[in-house]
Amino acid sequence: MCLLLLTPGLLFEYQATRLNGMGILLVSAITLLVTGLWAWLPKYRLREAIRAPFPDRFVAILETNVPVYSKMTVELQQQLQHLIKQFLHQKTFYGCGGLAINDEIKVTIAGIACLLLLNRKSHVYPQLTSVLVYPSAFVAPRTEIEPGGVVTYHEEGLLGESWGDGRVVLAWDEVKEDASDFSDGHNVVLHEFAHQLDDETGSADGVPILGKRASYQSWAAVFSREYAALQSSAFHRDETFLDPYGATNPAEFFAVVTETFFEMPVELAEHHPELFGELESYYRVDPRAWQ
Ligand SMILES: [Zn+2]
Incomplete structure (x- = not known):
């Protein structure tokens, strides 16, 4: 009744405000839904990845390339499998220098890296997003500032490298060689992933x-x-x-x-x-x- 007494301008303003209120409500509901879905979907996909059975061919790779796996208790083996599935789901492997990434490369690296995470409720290298794998030693550019402020550039041959920005770089032939002798105290995967833990x-x-x-x-x-x-x-x-x-x-x-x-x-x-x-x-x- 009161509205009829208002000027057309004011009436329009009232309706627009009302529509805006409904619009805001609708947008808020959609935003909440999308945000919820956005947060829920990765967790759902991770749960599904972990729930999936650990393939027999992965077990065979671990038995060959991660020799301590066969000597672990069944409970620890299951923990390791669980961690590996999470690692493989969350991290992306990139073949560099012409190397084609396959299951052996992924499971070997993930298997050794996850030895460092057993028996604890931690995330699986939360900062790590990518594992770059070269066929053999790779060359990395280096910049050094010498006394007097002189900047020099040189290249360095590396077997492994860990970055705080979410990357680990590895030479596959070194990974395999280290894995073949798990008793000489040298293992590039253990080394680089210890750096990842340190960086956390x-x-x-x-x-x-x-x-x-x-x-x-x-x-x-x-x-x-x-x-x-x-x-x-x-x-x-x-x-x-x-x-x-x-x-x-x-x-x-x-x-x-x-x-x-x-x-x-x-x-x-x-x-x-x-x-x-x-x-x-x-x-x-x-x-x-x-x-
Ligand atoms: Zn180091």
Whole structure:
């Protein structure tokens, strides 16, 4: 009744406001629906990928290229399969330098990388999006700033590389060679994915996410002592059980001792019991059981 007394201009304004209100409601509902769907769909697809059976041909690849797999308990094998399915679903493999990506490449790399994630409720390398694989050693450009501000460029041959922006780069022939001897303390996949774990804190400083404050304290005490000892030995060119490359910086030290922990656990526990203890607490497995 009141509306009839209003001027046509005001009446139009009232109707437009009303329509706008309905429109906003409709747009909000659609936005909510799309946002919900957007958030739900990847989780649904991941659940489906994990729920799918682990193919027998993948098991055969693990038995050949990840020798410790056959020595694990069934429970750990199932955990590893679960992690591998998640890894393969979430990460994209790219063949570089003419390499064609196949199941062997994907399952071998994912299988070794996921050894580092057993027995914990963590995401599967959340920052990682891509794994780039070359047939063999690849050349990476390097820029260095020398004293006096002179910038130099050179190229470096690499077997593996981990980036904080979500990429790991690997040489396939090195991956296979390292996998064929899982007891020499050298494994490029273990090394590069230890760097990924280190990067999850936001700084590559050789300290991954440890959780409790007490864990950081004991880690710092043991790792700083062991790192200093390796640096001193490397400086004096003394022979060391640990690869002297670990003396490069704390991040490389963590990557190197990770390789040693999984491939030479008995020797590491014997020569560096405290270091072994810290790594055992962090990785939540005892690879001595797989020897
Ligand atoms: Zn490294």
